[in-house]
Amino acid sequence: MEFRYITQIDEAVKSLEAFKEDKYLFIDTEVAVKSFEDIDFFNDKIRLIQIGNYSKIFVYDMFRIPQFSEHLKELLENKGVIGHNLKFDIKFLKTNFGIFPQIVFDTMIASQLLSEDSREKHSLSALSYRLTDNHLDKSQQRSPWGIKNLTEEQLRYAAKDVQVLREIFPVLRDELNRIETPHKATGKIHETFGLDNGVAVVEMAFVPQLADIELRGMPVDEKLLKDMLQKVSTDYQREYIDFVRRYGVDPFSPQKVTNWLTSKLGLKLPTTQKGSLSSQDSALRRYIDREEVRKLLHIRSEKKILDKLKELKAHLINGRIYTQFKQIGAPTGRMASMRPNLQNITRDLRVLFRPPEGKKLIVADYSQIELRIAAEYVNDETMIKAFSEGKDLHRFTASLILGKEYDQITKDERQMAKAINFGLIYGISPRSLMEYARNSYGVDISLKDAQIFHSRFFEVYKGFKSWHDRVKEYLKEHNKMVVYTLLGRRMVVRRFTEAVNFPVQGTGSDLLKMAVVFFGKLKEDRDAGIVNLVHDEIIVECSESIADEIRDILSESMLRAGKILLKKVPVEFEVEIVESWAEK
DNA sequence: TGCACCAGCGCC
DNA sequence: AAACGGCGCTGATGCA
Numbered sequence A: 001m002e003f004r005y006i007t008q009i010d011e012a013v014k015s016l017e018a019f020k021e022d023k024y025l026f027i028d029t030e031v032a033v034k035s036f037e038d039i040d041f042f043n044d045k046i047r048l049i050q051i052g053n054y055s056k057i058f059v060y061d062m063f064r065i066p067q068f069s070e071h072l073k074e075l076l077e078n079k080g081v082i083g084h085n086l087k088f089d090i091k092f093l094k095t096n097f098g099i100f101p102q103i104v105f106d107t108m109i110a111s112q113l114l115s116e117d118s119r120e121k122h123s124l125s126a127l128s129y130r131l132t133d134n135h136l137d138k139s140q141q142r143s144p145w146g147i148k149n150l151t152e153e154q155l156r157y158a159a160k161d162v163q164v165l166r167e168i169f170p171v172l173r174d175e176l177n178r179i180e181t182p183h184k185a186t187g188k189i190h191e192t193f194g195l196d197n198g199v200a201v202v203e204m205a206f207v208p209q210l211a212d213i214e215l216r217g218m219p220v221d222e223k224l225l226k227d228m229l230q231k232v233s234t235d236y237q238r239e240y241i242d243f244v245r246r247y248g249v250d251p252f253s254p255q256k257v258t259n260w261l262t263s264k265l266g267l268k269l270p271t272t273q274k275g276s277l278s279s280q281d282s283a284l285r286r287y288i289d290r291e292e293v294r295k296l297l298h299i300r301s302e303k304k305i306l307d308k309l310k311e312l313k314a315h316l317i318n319g320r321i322y323t324q325f326k327q328i329g330a331p332t333g334r335m336a337s338m339r340p341n342l343q344n345i346t347r348d349l350r351v352l353f354r355p356p357e358g359k360k361l362i363v364a365d366y367s368q369i370e371l372r373i374a375a376e377y378v379n380d381e382t383m384i385k386a387f388s389e390g391k392d393l394h395r396f397t398a399s400l401i402l403g404k405e406y407d408q409i410t411k412d413e414r415q416m417a418k419a420i421n422f423g424l425i426y427g428i429s430p431r432s433l434m435e436y437a438r439n440s441y442g443v444d445i446s447l448k449d450a451q452i453f454h455s456r457f458f459e460v461y462k463g464f465k466s467w468h469d470r471v472k473e474y475l476k477e478h479n480k481m482v483v484y485t486l487l488g489r490r491m492v493v494r495r496f497t498e499a500v501n502f503p504v505q506g507t508g509s510d511l512l513k514m515a516v517v518f519f520g521k522l523k524e525d526r527d528a529g530i531v532n533l534v535h536d537e538i539i540v541e542c543s544e545s546i547a548d549e550i551r552d553i554l555s556e557s558m559l560r561a562g563k564i565l566l567k568k569v570p571v572e573f574e575v576e577i578v579e580s581w582a583e584k
Numbered sequence B: 001t002g003c004a005c006c007a008g009c010g011c012c
Numbered sequence C: 001a002a003a004c005g006g007c008g009c010t011g012a013t014g015c016a
Helices: A009-019 A066-078 A086-097 A107-114 A124-132 A152-178 A187-193 A198-216 A222-247 A254-264 A281-287 A291-314 A347-352 A369-378 A381-388 A393-402 A411-424 A430-441 A447-460 A462-478 A496-522 A544-565
Strands: A004-006 A024-032 A045-052 A057-061 A080-083 A104-106 A324-326 A336-338 A359-366 A481-484 A490-493 A528-533 A537-543 A573-578
Touching: A004 A009, A009 A057, A009 A066, A024 A066, A024 A086, A024 A152, A045 A086, A045 A152, A057 A152, A066 A086, A080 A086, A080 A152, A080 A187, A086 A104, A086 A198, A104 A107, A104 A187, A104 A198, A107 A124, A107 A152, A107 A198, A124 A152, A187 A198, A198 A324, A198 A496, A198 A528, A222 A291, A222 A347, A254 A291, A291 A347, A359 A496, A359 A544, A369 A381, A369 A411, A369 A462, A369 A496, A381 A393, A381 A462, A393 A411, A393 A447, A411 A430, A411 A447, A430 A447, A447 A462, A462 A481, A462 A496, A481 A496, A490 A496, A496 A528, A496 A537, A496 A544, A537 A544, A544 A573
Parallel strands: A004 A057, A024 A080, A080 A104
Antiparallel strands: A024 A045, A045 A057, A324 A336, A359 A537, A359 A573, A481 A490, A528 A537
16 A cells, blocks of 8 residues: 655645546544543644545645645535544544535445444444455554654554545445435435435435534533532432431342332332342332332432433533534434433423523424324325324324214323324334333323224224234244335344334434435525434524524425425424523 | 443433 | 334443
8 A cells, every 4th residue: 555644735735636636535534632532622633634536645744734724625625525434534624624524425324324233333444344354453543643753653554544445435335326215316425426325315414414513512501500410419419318218228229129119018010030130110100109119219310310410511611512423323323412412301401401692592393203204104094194184193093092073182082192103103012002101191091991092093094004914924924124214224124113113213313314414505604503403303503693594494404304205294393492492 | 340231211 | 922112321230
């Protein structure tokens, strides 16, 4: 492998000649970080930028030639950029040099989209080995990139990544193109890389959007967070001491709690295969009328709130919290958020998320999106009709199952139907339905009623019945099944529950990602940006003065995505301009 | 003491 | 044969 290490500006500028004819380039960066565990995207510095085409590789030392970044901006924002885990590089390029590449192909994302096994690794070295049979030595990855004179080994290592990229890119692209997708790819990403796969084009366009979201961070009312932490902390400590003094049991020891509840109180709790260990979770809620159980659940949820407040505080930087997303966090395409997780914030803590003076939040979420997707996906005529007539589906289901007038359905009945709708589209059993209705919706139904509702549901929604039957039949015969979302995201499943879940949940993530990509395009350079994403919800922060306009752009983006994926069922969503996340 | 596992619980 | 799925964080537990 040949490469050139460049430390002089005139040499750097001259090297650009080599890339004149290229539509896309292979890139990587090495960053001098203070701590590999806790990377600081705002203060850590890019040391090297490696750029190559199919014949040349240049390694630019940005400590020596910082002024070269102006030329790089021109280059990297106008050509296609191929790299591995580009969200990382894009974030540093943006904070260090104001460079924001948007026509990208990410080999990690490509590999994840192609994967048929969720245990598969997607590191560059894993890909190199899998696709080209070469072992890639990553021992230099965590070497000190800030030292004055980089070693020959470090430079070699840096250049090597680019060589690997150009070997694996065509393989990944061609594999993606081989998958039949219902939506034809269009636009710059498609033309630049010759990428036809619709899902892949959306995911690639999403990469820089997600980098932007992470860099914005979510605004937090710092004083409120600190006050709340103080209060919850003292309350909790008192309650904990109180609990232990009263019952003599550690509420967080599963063994001791099980022992206590069964022997002293005579409760019947299920046991897991681990013998003495017992799985309490939902079973405990059966005994919610016992004071001890109520106290136990209460202290546990207090602890949960305290933990979350601590977690938020630990990640607070100048009034904002910067999470990290895994773009494909689940095989369905859903994202995952970590350090901290901003996708499991409870209702009562959302009040903490509040923009500074002069800014507003816009909170938008799709309504009953999984049900709408499921209706479209299985082509259930009854459900599609109900949705297209603008019916409230939970009320509608209640009326069909109970044989009552649509307008006569009570709040409780609607609540029960909610449990039925969400549970039964995925084939929940009558027994589990009973538990689920109680634990998640606070509705008590007998096993007998659960059985009746179960069978009535499938009489009414025949499309769901035949879908479930088809899937069961197929799996019985083949023991695995390839399923697709409405955008064409492909998944290989082995279990019935996966086979019915994945296409629906997966289409949900297709939809959200498309909406985000549209929003990024439509908002142009207005002072607005997304600050959090929660599966079917988009949270935007913007200047107060343009809030109305941004709200409309967001609505348009969500509607446009909906119209592309759902042809028979209308999408609906709520959008609101608010002072805090809690206000919705 | 450190590590892997999981139970429990928050969100969609 | 029966089955709703996905995630991350904390801390108990069991083992080396």
